[in-house]
Amino acid sequence: NAGVTQTPKFQVLKTGQSMTLQCAQDMNHEYMSWYRQDPGMGLRLIHYSVGAGITDQGEVPNGYNVSRSTTEDFPLRLLSAAPSQTSVYFCACGSDRFNQPQHFGDGTRLSIL
Amino acid sequence: DAKTTQPPSMDCAEGRAANLPCNHSTISGNEYVYWYRQIHSQGPQYIIHGLKNNETNEMASLIITEDRKSSTLILPHATLRDTAVYYCIVRGGTSGTYKYIFGTGTRLKVLA
Numbered sequence: 001n002a003g004v005t006q007t008p009k010f011q012v013l014k015t016g017q018s019m020t021l022q023c024a025q026d027m028n029h030e031y032m033s034w035y036r037q038d039p040g041m042g043l044r045l046i047h048y049s050v051g052a053g054i055t056d057q058g059e060v061p062n063g064y065n066v067s068r069s070t071t072e073d074f075p076l077r078l079l080s081a082a083p084s085q086t087s088v089y090f091c092a093c094g095s096d097r098f099n100q101p102q103h104f105g106d107g108t109r110l111s112i113l
Numbered sequence: 114d115a116k117t118t119q120p121p122s123m124d125c126a127e128g129r130a131a132n133l134p135c136n137h138s139t140i141s142g143n144e145y146v147y148w149y150r151q152i153h154s155q156g157p158q159y160i161i162h163g164l165k166n167n168e169t170n171e172m173a174s175l176i177i178t179e180d181r182k183s184s185t186l187i188l189p190h191a192t193l194r195d196t197a198v199y200y201c202i203v204r205g206g207t208s209g210t211y212k213y214i215f216g217t218g219t220r221l222k223v224l225a
Contacts, residue, residue: 004156035213042200043157058212081189090156092213099145099164102213104156 002026004105006091012111013081021076021108024090031094031102032074036060036087043090049074081112117201122220125195131188133219135201138182145204146177147213148186150197157200158188191223 007022025032033048035058045058049068063085065077074093078085088109094102118136125131137146145164149157161175163184168175174187181210188195200218 009192035215040217042217043213044215045212048212088154092157095115099162101159101162103159106148106156107154109154 003103004091004093006089006105006108008108009106010109012113013078015081015083017081019078019081021078021089021091021110022075023105024072024091025070025074025091025103027093027103029093029095029103030071032068032090033058033094033102034064034066034074035090035092036085037090037103037107038087041083045090046076046089056060078110085111086110086112116214117203117216119199119201119216119219119224122222124222124224125188125191127193127223127225128190131186131191131195131221131223133183133188133199133201133221135185136183137201137203140181142181146175146184147202147204148173148175149171149200149202150195151200151218152197154164160199192219193223193225195212195221195223196223 005024030051034046035043037043044060046064047066049055052068055066067072088107090107091105092102114198145162148160149160151157165176177184198218198220202213
């Protein structure tokens, strides 16, 4: 049981490039979300989804797109990478029972030059 | 969602209990308190959560005050591996929101 799997673990991009960060969960949880963490700061919510076909914006959605076609997968797309998007990105999933804890992946470390 | 306030850092001697406080004075009646920790830059690790009763599991104990405006996470016998940033989060409510609002947490350093 892998839980939440994020790929790649590390990535370096040039400004203006696009890429997709992958997140997959095998816990059959309805809720999934993406966070970014800048140095010395807590996690900030980018986008989240409460089920397949449903997504919504978090605190810092600009520059990112998401879609949720299956329960298992929730990819995060950077349309045109900017240096300000250099960060560590975490994906999480949770049960549709709202008081249950969320589970986080190990993160993707993204550097944009 | 209620906001939380935590001290930025704490030290604890190895083998002693680590008591990490959290203030959540604006918590509403149906919001839960969650504790996570982050070791180095790994993904946050769930520790424990509760509504109003004290909770205990294999990792820690959670003490919530009667008015629910604050809580304390207790690591009963801290080890060097407990050195991490600890986050207190309040979530829930009638909207059914799943969103976690992270603060900057408490950086716990366990000293040998």
